[in-house]
Amino acid sequence: MKHTIILIFFLTFIFSFGQENENQPALDETELIELYQEKMDSIEKTFSYQHGKIDIDNGMATLEIPEGYKYLEPHQANRVLTEIWGNPPSETLGLLLPENTSPVSDNFTYAIEITYEEEGYIADDDATDIDYDELLTQMQKDVEDANPERIKEGYESFKLIGWASEPYYDQMNKKLHWAKEFKFGESETNTLNYNIRILGRKGVLNLNVIGDMSVLPQVKNDIDSFLNSVDFNEGYRYTDFNPDMDKIAAYGIGGLIAGKVLAKTGALAVLLKFWKVIAIALAGGFAVLRKRFTGNKTS
Template sequence: MTKLTNIMRKITAVLLMFISMQIHAQQETDSLSFDLEQYQKALDSINKTFTYQRGEVVLGDGLAILNVPEGFKFLDGEQSKRVLSDLWGNPPSEPIGLLFPEDMTPMHDDFTYAVEIEYAEEGYIEDDEAEDLDYDDLLEEMQEDAITGNPERTELGYPTIELVGWASPPYYDQENKKLHWAKELKFEDYDVNTLNYNIRVLGRKGYLNLNAIGDITMLDTFNKDRDNILQSVEFSPGNRYSDFNPDIDKVAAYGIGGLIAGKILAKVGFFAVILKFWKFIAIGAVAMFGGFRKKLFGGKKDA
């Protein structure tokens, strides 16, 4: 078992145990009281620790340029790692950053969605097959993969996944080398399905991965924002798809179809947990990072 798997198991166990405790606490409302004012102050205190960028942002040591869309703000990689791992309980990762709607914060009570930006240096992805792909066949393959992977997800402590279908079918912009699609996912015991919106920007040695996750009810909202997000990021000169040099550059082992059919990331499970139990997790994060002097829960059961 790999070190990352061990870490994921530990994080999962702690997160699920915390959720279980908070659900139990909620069910015992007659014996608990909560200082909402103190909670809100701590929440605001955490949110004020973040410094956002707007306008033009250089990504990944000159790898690409992000022109932060109007109505959005950008959180850099180091701060994003804190959000994703420390506050949201995801496995360790190396994000380039997070893109938030202007009115959204990592610890927002009515959290909608954020876009995680990563870079995968897996080689130049040949796109010759793009026009010939049968996305219905590809969907069936992905649905079978999701079912096949569920026993392992259960063993690691994640909820099982059913890939319901395309929330938005794959579309490849041949001219600009940008690919996007959305999946509708159903997680075990979740009442509302999850939206997983994927954007890939192809480059010389790999691709930028822009991944947005929210409830399926956010589809219309994200569709309104999608084009601005798609247009906001470009590889810098020397890193562009057109800069590929077959004599020295690596070619990826898969094409457009393989990129779309890539295994469902384990972290999607964590994002889904955030959406379902957001306030419980926020309470826990406040307790960890807010410096409370008082206990979050207090009081005694009435006689």
């Protein structure tokens, strides 16, 4: 169901074209919009949201869903990220969304993807010595270098504009967060990726905010709720590290921030905000095409 919006309108065109060939009235603008809304509603009804306490990855961590949010488990989250929003496939532990929004609706604002990377215990000795301007320059180069492969795989190129919020590390609680601003393709609206990292014994939990730049104030307002909502369980915590048994990561805090710049976009979800305008425009386009193909007057 990748690129759902395109598929829906394509099928609508075929249906309308077939109707007219049978001398039946073609779908008008209102009917097209209603058909589109019905399809989006049918997709939304397939989601089963959860609240309360969530077990993450078979007891590794616990997520307490913040007030005003809801959770999609990994299978459904992966469907949203890859099939509906068109991101490259990846392993996910779920999605958090504001309670009153849907990933396939015009009221979508942002989502928070949860993932885990088990690359070892990350020493934080370098946390106070990082030059974030220099780090940003290197990250921007990494993005440029990665674009040819993205394009080859059929995805948009993207550009790292800069910090939307400079990195901050809470050394006591071993939690790190920062935000980046991206531009995907020719999009007029830039994308926000707000990154939250919780350091653990064998790896790091990632909470990545996916939305456009307009949601930055809201995310900043709720950042403490996100930071307090998830923690490793006993045996997996940073303080449980055993140097005689556990692997140590090959990088520190600076390397964690730079990492692999795997930005994700909710661009298709943002596009859904304008579905009425798109539907009306396409309805007009369909009418022109039908007239050209059939020579008949449209209703």
